[in-house]
Every structure is written in structure tokens, then in C-alpha cells.
Amino acid sequence: MMEVSTVRDPSPATSPYRTADPGTTADPGETTTPGETTGPYRWRWLILVAMLVAEVMDLLDASIVNVAGPALEESLGAGPVGLQWVIGGYALTLGAGLVLGGRLGDRYGRRRMFLIGLSAFTATSLLCALAPTIELLIVLRLLQGAAGAVLLPQGLGLLRENFDGPELTKVFAVFGPVLGLGGIIGPVLGGFLVEGDFLGLGWRSVFLVNLPVGIVALVIAARFVPKKPGHPGVSVDTVGAGLVAAACALLVLPLNQGQQDGWPLWTWLCLVASVVGFALFALRQRRTAAAGREPLVTPGLLRKPAFTVGLGGIALFFGGLVGTQLVLTLYLQIGRQFSAGDAGLGNLPLAVGTAIGGALSGAFLADRIGRAVLQIGPLVQLAGAALLWFQLDGLSPASFSIWDIAAGVALSGVGAGLVIAALFSFVLAAVDDHEIGSASGVLSAVQAVGGSIGVAIFGSVFFARARSADFTGAFHHALVVQACLLVAFLAVTLLLPRRGRPEDEQHGIGAAGPSGQERAAV
Template identity: 40%
Template sequence: MELSAIAARVTAMTNATVVPHRWLGLWALLAAMLMNLLDATVVTVAGPAIQRDLGGSETSLQWIAAAYTLALAVGLLTGGRLGDMLGRRRVLLVGEAGFLLASLACGLAWSPESLIVARVIQGLFASVMIPQIFGLIRDLFPPHEFGKAFGALGPVIGLATILGPVIAGVLVDADLLGTGWRMVFLINLPLGAFGLLVGARVLPAGRGDRSLRLDGVGALLAGLAMFLLIFPLVQGRELGWPGWLAGMAVAAVLALGTFLRRQRRMARAGRVPLVELSVLAKRSYAAGVGFVLVFFGAIVGFSLVIALLLQLGLGFGPLRASVTMAPWAVGAFLGSGFASAAMGRLGRRILHLGLALMVVGLVATHLTLGRVGVDLGGWDLVPALLVYGVGMGMIFVPLFDIIMAEVTDREIGSASGLLESFQQVGASLGVAVLGTLFFSTVGVLPSGEDYLTAARQVTLAALGLTVLAFALGFLLPRRARTAAPPAAPPAVPSAEQGPSERAADEAQAERPADEAVREPATV
């Protein structure tokens, strides 16, 4: 058959599978992602207002922030598998509905404990919802539109990073209908309702593969290990560091060991484990896991402490605090744009450049806090936070692609899901460790000077973690992965396929590397 005829048939087949109203469906998916991004950041600014209303200790503030990311980390190990088993649209809609109910529960919380429980439920449903987004985008769009569709995610992620804390400050200060801080969670209701209604009508339905099995025991073991690790770090200061907390740390190691042995047995038995342990044997990937834990722990813990300093220590209102921190997010947006353009040329060096800028920003923050003291104004931190944000943003875009450079196609799904889980664990550890350091330094009846001293100590700790990440960066691959991971195992032409199907497979397989679709990392 002539090439022109084959091309015509491929074009006809592609057009026949185009989903009507696919761009409206993309907006439904973006609404789901936006809810997750906002809820990961709004508590940073709204936390002090929550504490004033509901009471509770400083430890409660840490749990309100950490509960969401910890639950998200646990659930991500199985969230993607549920979509493969039951169909992505069905799982997305169930996750979104559960997320909305949990958001309503957060908005109606009557105590710190009830809010923490609701945040855990939020995180679990987010872990079911988020992994379906990238797969559904591929289901919605033909290959030649992948770039445009995935390209829409970058601005959404960037804007959510910038606007999340600002929106939280505006909503808390506005006190709409007397809701105060509760509106930072209730704002999810219209977003989620749009996503549910449009998603149910527009997103393509999939039946899933019922032959797949879910390792629920493995997920529980992983979740138990994470909880046993985080609990002593968050709760130890309030409890006076009793000896039994050390027992919990030992139990965390035992639970993790049991989980790893179970995954190894499943692989030997020919069953699909939650985690492909072979990736952890690669030095570059193992170093990447350490990098992710340290990097995200530093930035999340540091951001929480700066927000607490501004509001609890210096008396800033939520809106003023969020605007003061906005240069950080603006810098991250600018740094992400630079990284997108330069990562192919600079490779791993862009991580070290970004970390060097973060070091400069942290040193400038430490010096500014010491020089200005309790008279700190909104403009004093702008240069330091802007530089820090630019460096941070330069790392977001290329990081996962660089870590995954030596991972095989067979391991790519497990490796990427595991990295996302470690990202959330790192965030939880940052809140636990740096938050505990902050409140331990502040003392019982703190003054503004005490808060400044504590914030400077945390800044030095974040500086140390950033330097550690700089060292770990030398163990990562020099170049990023040259092509995006496949959405499914590559199709193999067979005798049962007609010429048009074989031609379509070959056309997709031969797409040049520069047309590969990169999925932006959520932050």
C-alpha cells in the first residue's frame, strides 16, 4: 500500500477516536488538580487562625499540616493501581466526591482532632484522585494534541503555587458569611462540583482490568511504617520525649522491613508488587530518593515556619503574611520557566545552580531576620525570598526526569509512583522536624524576639538540608530521561492487526524524542 494511503487511514483512525468536548474535560481534570494544590498550601497561612478558633497546641498545628501529606503519601502507592483495575474515570469521580465530603468536614470541624481526621480523609481521597489525571489526559486527546494538553498543566501548577497562600489570606481576612478560616476548605465545593458534573458527562469511560490485584496488606504496612516514623517527631516535644517513642521508631523500621520482604516475595511469585524493588538497587535512583526527602522536607518545613513567624511572632494578619511570602512563589514560577528552557542544555547542573540560589536566599533570610529584628516589614524579606524561590523553581521541573534517567521502561510506573510518595513523606518530615525545632526553641511564653531566634535556627537547619541535597545531587544522572515514560506497555504489531492499526503503532513509536510529552511534577 502506498505511503499516502497509509497516512490517510492513520489520520482517519485518529480522528475517529477524538473525544468530543475534550477541552472541557481537561478543565474538569484541572479542577481536581487545583483542589489538591490549594489544600497542600493553604494551611500554611490559615494555621494560626485555625488555632485561635479551635484551640489546641502547637503540635496540633503541625498535624493539621502533616496529616494531609502523610495520608497522600500512603495512598499514592495504590491510587494508580485502582484506576487500572476499575477504570480511571470511575476512580477519579469517586476520589473527587470523597475529597469534597472531606473538605466539607474540614470546614465544619469543631476541634483540632476532628480537623486532623478530616485532613487524613482528604489526603486519602486525593491519592485516589490525582493519579488518574495524567492517564485521562492521554485518553482524552489524540497523540498530536498531547503537548498542548499537558502544556496547560504548567501554568495551573505555577498559578496555584503563587495564589494558594494568597487566596488563603484573602479568604481568612474577608470572613465571608462569618466563615473565617473555614472558607479555605469550603472553596473546594464549587470547584469539585464542576469537576464532578463535567467529568461524569465528558471524560471517557474505561472498564479497567479486573484481573489485576491490589496489595492491601502491603499498603497498610507502608502506611504503618510512615506513621510510626512521623508520630514521635511531631508528638515527642509535647509528651516530653518518653522512652516508648524510641520503641515506635524501632517498630517503624520493622514494619518497613516486613513491607520490603513482602514485595520481594510477591515479585518472586510472579505477582505484581506495589514497588519494583529493583529500582532501589540503582545508585542514582536511591540517591534521588534521598534528594527528594531532603529537598521537600527543607522547603515545606521552612515555609511553614516563616508563616508562623510572621503571624504568631510578629503579629501579621493572614493576608499581610501571604502577600509577604508571595515573592517566594513568584520566584518559583520564574525559576520553573527558566528550567523548562535550559534543562536540556544544562542537565544535572541546573539542580546545583538552583540549590546554590536557595543557599543564597537562606543566608540572606538569616541575616535579614538578625539585622531587622521585630521591626521586620513586608518588604524586608522580598529579595531573600525571591532568590530562594527562583532556585527552588529551577529544581521542580527537571528533578524527576533526572532521577528517572536510568530507570527501565518496565520499572517506570512503580518508580514514578514511589518518588511521588517519597515527596509527600519528605514534606511530612519537614513539618515534623523543622516545626518541632521551631516550637522547642520558642519556649512556653515566647516574645517576638524568641520567635525570631527560633526562625533563625530553622533557617540554619534548612540551610544544612539544602547543602546535603547539593551533595546528593552529584550522585544523580548527568542528563534527564530523553523521552517521556509510556502510558502503557508498548504495543506489539501482531497478525491480528490490520495495516492501519500497525501503521498507527509504528507512527506513535517513531515520534522523535523532542515531541515526547513531559508531565509536570506537582509541588
Template identity: 40%
Template sequence: MSENKHPRNAMNAVDPRRWAALAVVLIASFMDAVDVTVVHMAIPHIQQDIGASSAQVQWITGGYALTFALGLITGGRLGDLFGRKRVFLLGVVGFTATSLICGVAGNAEMLLAGRVAQGAMAALMVPQVLSIIHVTFPQRERGKVFGIYGAVMSLGTIAGPLVGALLVQGDLFGLGWRPIFLVNLPLGIAGLIAGVLVVSESRAERAARLDLVGVVLASAGLLALVLPLTQGRELGWPAWTYVSMAASVPVLALFVAWERGLLRRGGSPLVVLSLFARRSFAGGQGVQLMFGLASGVFFLAWTLYLQLGLGWSPLKAGLSGLPLSAAMMAGAGMSMQVLVPRFGRVVLQAGALLAAAGMLLFACLAQHYGSGIATWQAIVPLIPMGLGMGLIIAPLTDVILSEVPHEHAGSASGLTNTTVQLGQAVGVALSSVIFFARLGHGDPAAQAAKMPYAFTGSLWYVAAAFVAASALLATLPRTAGTKKPTAGPARRSEQQDTTVPVA
């Protein structure tokens, strides 16, 4: 394996396999997006089969998001340093293997451990997706590519519950809920073979050692915040939970100080803090955090509300999410191709407010009709929510990465994914306080009767997160995402890259 000594000239030639490579990395993204939510529809069956407690259910869902969030920055940086293709393929292998562990788990503890490990493997795989897109496609094609990426992620997020419902209710080979994880095996093997053949290798021009101190500090700070939120209610909020949450602040502050000091000493920090000097990057991270928080609270409460509160079958509950998926895809397409190139930031802000309006409508209907809510009344509010989220998701990724140098593509991608996954982990953890606390510790019948009340209360928090996202979007440049005329010399140099392709 040798390095090209003239990376700029090498990158001027557009990779002829870039669209095939895009298909491979999008399959990996789809697998991850599905796995975040696929388990939701199977929760009642998992509880019945292996006796998982409420706290274990939260960890089965939130543990994946937590380890994913903890490892994303490191995973992105590893791709920059040691090769994005290499780390991506390693993540695919690990994700496939841990999916097998989840699928054969005989008890809640083994399933929980498998999910935590699965999140860690996804943290190696997923950051490379945006990095590979960023360094493989010329600037003129990235808007279209990120539009496709946003649509696939939207589809995967909402397809998760439907896929889970079909697999659980289908009871393939008498395996019950287990195929929701085992289905990743053929996809993972196919993705590995195709990735070896069509994805080109690349890494940062100036390789450096991994910032291990930064890894430890960032992981410790995030874990100190999320762990007590998840376990606190189940344990009765002992003193250590408050101490842990308070300790997360100085630990994360120490992480920032260490990263700054390392950069001054000429080292290679885990997080390139200079990226936050760009308005599009800093503001976009805040929006990603709010979106993760909203989805972390909503999807867990929503699936339990439909199945346990309204008595819907997994298939009916999964099918009810199709309008949300279709609306997200439609919103993403309109946003990237028509609206954002013409109107810029205001489209994203309108999308956040539209999503908030959908949640407020859902809260009012659920509160008024209770367990007697009609099917159409439980579906209609999902349409404005889906349209609003679609208007934001696809263009936001392009806006965030638009000003990022290619040599920091992995770090930026890791940060971008980390914020949304951290938001989801915190959202699932907060469900302990704003959803499960309202259900109480009664028997299943008593909890089912309280489900509409608990679900309605959680929707106000989801709507608040979308409103906060709209406010944060005001920090983006007003013309973010709009098409600007490009001079001839700029067009000729748009494909130049500081990334080293590897033969």
C-alpha cells in the same frame, strides 16, 4: 463496559479531548496544592476560635500530609488496577465531602479528623493526575504538559497562603477561617462533572489483586516514623516514641522483602521495585524527599513568623509570598522550555543551590534585624528560593517518569507523590524539634518575642535540605531532560501503550 482487544492500535489515535482532560486534572492538582498550605494563614484564628493546641496545630497541617503520603502508593496502584478515571472521580467526591467536614468542624478534634480524611481522599485523586497525563499525551507533547503541570503546582503551593489570607481576612458571611475549606465545594462539583465528560478511562493491561499486606506494612512503617516526631515534644519524649522510630526501620525492611518475594511468586506488588533500577527514577525520588522536607519545615515556620513574630496581618503575609510564586513559575517556564533541554542535569543542580542561597540570605537577615526586619528584606530572599525551586520542580517530574512503562504509571506516580508528601509530613513533624522547641511553652507574647530566633534556626535546616537535593541530583544522568534526535520509526511508535483503554 468493555475492554479494547487491540490497545496499541487504539492508543495510536491521539485523544482529541486530552487538553480538556488536562484542565480537569490540573484543577484537582491545584486544589490539593492549595490545601496543603491554605491552612497555615488561618492557624492563629483556628487556635483562637476552637482552642487548638500546638500539637493539634501540627496535626491539622501534618496530618493531611501524613495520610496523603500513606495512601498515595495504594491510590496509584488502585488506578492501575481498577481504572484511573474511576478512582480519580472517587477521590474528587471524597475530597469535596471531607472539605465540607473541615469547614463545619466545631472543635479541634473534628477538624483534625476531617483533615486526616481529606488527605486520604487526596491520595486517591492526585496519583491519577500524572498517570492520566502519562497515558493520554504522546511523548512529543509531554515536556510541554509537565511544564504546565509544574507551573500549576508551583502556583497552588504559594497561592495557598494568599487564598487563605484573603478568605480569613475577608470573613465571608461571618464564617471566619471556614471558607478556606468550603471553597473546595463548587470546585469539586465542577471537576466531577467535567471529569465524567472529558477524561478517558484507562488501566493496566494485566489487572491483579491489590497487595493488602504491602499496604499494611508500608502504612505501619511510615506511621511508626512520623507519629513520634509529631507528638514527642508535646509529651516529653516518652520511651515509646524512641521505640516507635526504631521499629519503623525493620517494618519498612520487611515491606521491601515482602514486595520482592511477591514479585518472585508472580504476584502484583504494591511498589514495583524494579523502577528503582533506573537512575532517573531512583535519584529523582531522593530529590523529591528533600524538597518535601524543606517545604514542610519552611512554610509552617514562615507563616507563624510573619503573623505572630512580626505582627503582620494574614493578607500582608499572604501577599508577601507572591514574589515567591512568580519566581517559581518563571523558573519552571525557563527550565522546561529553554535551559534543561539544552544543558540537562546541571540546571536542576544549580536550582537547588540557588534555593539554598535564598534560605541562607533569609536566615542572615532575620538573625540580624530580628523583629525589626523590613518588608522588602523579608521578601527578597524568597526570589532566589522561588527561582531555584522552579528550575527543578517541572523538569524533575518529566525526568522521573520518562523511563516508566505505562502499565506502571499509577504506581510510579504514587511513589513520586509519596516521597514529597512523606517529606512534608516529616518536615512538619521535625518542626516540633527545630522550631516549636525553640519557642518553648510560654505565653503567646513570650513566644512571639522568640519567633525570629526560632525561625532563623529552622532556615538552616531548609538550606541543608536543598544542598542535599543538589547532591542527589548528581545521581541523575547528565543528559536528563535534554532533547535527543528521534528516528522516524521511533516517532511513529512513541504513542504505543500497554495500557488498556476502556470504552
């Protein structure tokens, strides 16, 4: 992602103001012609609509499948490992390809790559709905994540190209509530579609819902997003992209398969190979920069202890958050025989708690107490996990409702919300202004891959105990894993800056452009 300067560049390639010959009107979707400035591009708010639709589609696909586990098992014979790959595989390829996707937009033009990514995302959604086997569905989910990696990085760049100053601030003010709603309604909508079994489609409808939405976004983007060329001089480090993708796959593969296969030698060799792959990627980035070419990741970032430690913190936090969300849904559906719709609604206490925590953190806590909010948050989560533990112990085997565990789930959500609202700001405080674009892309990628790892670890822990029908014990084991991750995250926060970046620098109206946190903090 490219940096935004504080000085407006009036050239047609970068300015949100359209130019045209006197007496002419620039048509939407066309390049500007030399001439006088005619004011802001009139269709720019439709660009925001298309970007929001694309972002919400991604958020829905990251969580909407969570409630489809039993339906996938019944329809395609999906076992625990297959379900983990269907859910976590999407996040894996999304995270592994995000940085490359941003560079492709720089090189070939953001509009072109946005349309390609959106077309591929919509097409793979259709193919996922048509998948006849669980193996093919997994492959298609991996491809869908790769399409998302091409699509998503273009959105913020396109908005920066077409909005400026106070309008840009308004644009990013819209992002939070809309994307927060997208994250909340994913499991609820998924449960409604699966349980409704409309036209006999069952779980396939959770993918088909993307078709009309994606087609509308494609029409809007193709018609109204201005054509602006890329920068042919920008190099694309395909070797580096291949290294990071391979390293991510070598990390997640044994975590998904290890528990079922009994942790044979190849699983440990894969984990070692993943570490080597990440080290080779870092070395490749340094050598690419030393040779005067554009690396995927600014090498200076990897030399900043607070940033690299912060990456670990993001992976720990989102791995635990995404993993516990999955376990909650699995417990409700498999352990308590909730329908898909009821399991989706069962996520609402967590969503409400997260919204409350985010409001408290964003409104005043982060500004007043600084880094301490990142330590209060996990402590609240730990308290929520402890309360949930005792609530699970006291459940009556004869009757159960979501209200029996709502307090513990909601309290955990409050703690998560406190952290989410501030985490990216504090990590980005460790980097220089000219590194913000690269840093935010890396953080978003680590968040996605961390979520995929969380699905693999928590899914394996839950299913290992659930095989003996001890679903309460399975949830207890997952809570122990969450507690360990939260304690590790607490230790990491001590190495982060005491204060985050100023608000104006986080939203693209200061020296740096908008960061990846607008999308990640939901």
C-alpha cells in the same frame, strides 16, 4: 500508573478515538460500541478541565491552611502539634496512598475511581469546615489526604486514554502554568478568606471553597469522561499498602509529638519500627513479583542505587522546601503579627523567585549543564538563607514589612525553582522505560511524605524557640535545619545521572508515559 506504548492501539479500551456504528453518534460518558473509527472523542478537552480542577484543589489544600494557624488556635484551641497535624497530616496520607490509588484505577477503572475520589475529597472538605474540635479536624484532614490519593493518580491515566501524539504534548504543556498558579495562590487565597471572615466563617471558608469547585468537576467528569472498564486481572496488594501506610505514620508521629513530649522512649521505638516497616514493604514487593502477581512498586526500582538515592534526595529537598514555607508563614503571623491576608501576600517573593528559577532551569540550564543545575540550585538557596539570616538580625523591632526580608526569601525561591524544574527528570533517568509509571508514582508519594516530615520537623524547631517569644531565633534555627538538609541534598546529587531523560520521553510521546513530575514540579 500504566506505561504508554509508542504504537497506537485502536481498540476502544485504550484509544482516544471513539468508535460507533455507522450513522450513530456516541454519547458522552458512555462506552463505545463496535464499528468504524469516528475520530477523536469530541468532549476530550472537558476531561482536561476536570483533571486540572482536581489537581488545583489538591495544591490549594496542601498550602491554603498554612495561614489559618492563629484562627485555628483561637477557634478550636489548636496548639503547635495540632497545627502541624492539620497541615502535615493531609500530605502524609496523600503520599502513603498514592501508589495504591494508581493500582485501584488499573483494577476498577480510572473513571470510577476518579469519581469516587473526587466525591470523597469534596465531602471531606465540607466535613473539615464543620469540624467542632481540633482532634476531629485532624482525623478529617487525614481522610481528605486519603481521598486525594484515590483521586490524583487517575488524572494522568485518563488523559493518556483520551489524548494522543501532539495533542498529548499540548495537554501537558498546559499543566505546568496552571498547577504553578495553583501552588502560588494557595496561601494568598487562604489569607484572603480567613481575613475576610465572610459570613462569619473564618478559617472554615478555606475548606468550603472546595465545594462549588468539586461539584462542578464532578458534573463534568460524570457527564463527559467516557466509561471504560478496568482490568479485573490486576491484583491490589492491600497488605503492602498497609505496610507502607503504617511505616509512614510511625515515622511522622514521633516527629510531630516528640518535641512537645520531651522525646520519650516510645518516639524512638516508633522511628525504629518505621524503618522495619519500610524494609518489610520492600520484601513484600519482591515476594509478590516473584509469585507472578503485580506489586505496588516494581522491585527492580529498589535495586537501582541512583533511584533509591534519588528518593532520599527528593525527601530532603521537599522536606526543607515545605518546612521553610511553613516557618515563613508562622514567623509573619505569630512573630510579626501579620494578618492572614498579609501573611499570604508575604509568600509572593518566594513564589516569584521560584517561578524565575524554574524558567531559567527549564528554558536552558538543565539542557546545557545537566546535573550541575541540581548543585547550583541548593547553593543559591544557601546564599538566600544566609542573606535572610543577616536581614533578620538587622530588623528594627519597631517597624517591619515583608520588604525587609524579601531579597533573601526571593533568592531562596530562585534556588528552589532551579531544582524543582529538573529534579524528577534526573532521578527518572536512572530507570528503564517500562518502569517509568511505577517510578513516577513512587517519586510523587515520597515528595508528599517528605513534605509532611518537613512540616513536623520545622514546626517543632520553630515552636520550641517561639515559646520564649524569640521569633527571630526560631527562624534562625529553622534556617540551620534547612542548611543541613541542603548540604545533604548536595551530596545526594553527586550520585544522580549526569543527564536527565530526553524531553519526549518525559511527556508521554516517547517510549514511556508522562511521569509524576508534571504535578510535582510546581
